[in-house]
Amino acid sequence: MNRFNDLRLSDLSLFITAARMSSLSRAASHHHLSQSAASAAIQRVERALGKGLSTHEKRRFSLTKEGEALLPKLEGWLSSLSESMQSVDHMPLRIATTHAIARVAAASVLDIDKINLTLMRPDAAYGAVLRGEADIAIVLDNAPWEGVEAVEVGSGLFRLFSKKRNAPFGSVLLPEDQIEVLTMQQRWQQMHGGPVPVKARFPSWSLIADICRSSHEIGFLPEFLARQIGLHPVRWQPGGSSYRVLVLYRAGGELFQKRVDRLCLAWRSSFGGKKRENSTTRRPKTCK
Structure with missing residues (x-):
């Protein structure tokens, strides 16, 4: 046998x-x-x-x-x-990410390479890369990503944004209690001496972005998403929480690396990352 x-x-x-x-x-x-x-x-x-x-x-x-x-x-x-x-026939790269990140990431690479896009939570996208079910995951840097290459393609702040410039003080739209939201609430308490005036809570960044784009509501969003739809930060808020946009993948051959490098270059432009002349990769984060 x-x-x-x-x-x-x-x-x-x-x-x-x-x-x-x-x-x-x-x-x-x-x-x-x-x-x-x-x-x-x-x-x-x-x-x-x-x-x-x-x-x-x-x-x-x-x-x-x-x-x-x-x-x-x-x-x-x-x-x-x-x-x-x-x-073989230049197979599409399988990309896993959240709906909010995909809104910015997908359009910028459609003319560069073939992709198959799957929407899922960041931890699930990371797991898909580890299991070989996805070639690339795009996530926000809020967890220890181990056993993969991690390339930064952008950075910014989580803040309150509105379609209206110089929006007056008012109640806000918040996503579910993520760490960034909790941090903002603590800073708000210190700045204003009271809780954040919450108008409504929603299950996704994308839904808040769509509401703010079509109204004068004020929503808590990552800067890359607010910038894409032309929103402005409000003046009466505490300092924002920083984030990084990371591309995660397992090291592959030269052809695969060239394809990833091209996508990362485009994503740096989309997410406001710094351009690099050298290779985009760094060694895998591993737990010792």
Whole structure:
């Protein structure tokens, strides 16, 4: 019986993630697997390759000497396979991001490359990249993104915006209680000595943006979205919370990297990022 029959590409991807994070449980979480399913995947990798590649001491996922020697080869093989798949008829790049970010990011790259866009939460987009279900995730820098390349393509502030210049003091539209909203509420309390006058709460940045664009309502938004639809910051608010827009992906071959570089250059223009003359990549963030 061929010992490779039961091996899956997702098993190899999980093994690489666990090695880079030094944790099987965290890798399982990122791949949306149970601990037992992740352990079974590692066993299939070791059984297929006929070697003990890892140890589990004090809840730490460590590689044996055989595993350390094999890791870069597996990464290179998966990278080559990914590039070969992409080079067939120049397959679209699979991009996962939120609706608000997609409003700015999608239009700027339609003339540059083929893309398949999927809308999802930032944590789900990140997980899709780790599992090989997406090539690129575009997120705001509000979580530890480990095991991936992370390239900044923009930065700005979360603030209150209105279609009307010099909008008078009034009640505001807020999204659900995200960390940026909570920070603004605390700063507001310090500045005005009372709670934020909330008119309504909505489940997404995009919905608030659409309402503000078609009325004189005041909404709490990331600057990149407010700028796209021509909104203005109100004067009577506390200082804003900063954000960065990051492009996340797993390192691939030269062809894949060139495609990512071209998209990042366009996204820097869209999100207000600084242009760079050198390569856009930096080394993966990994947990030690």
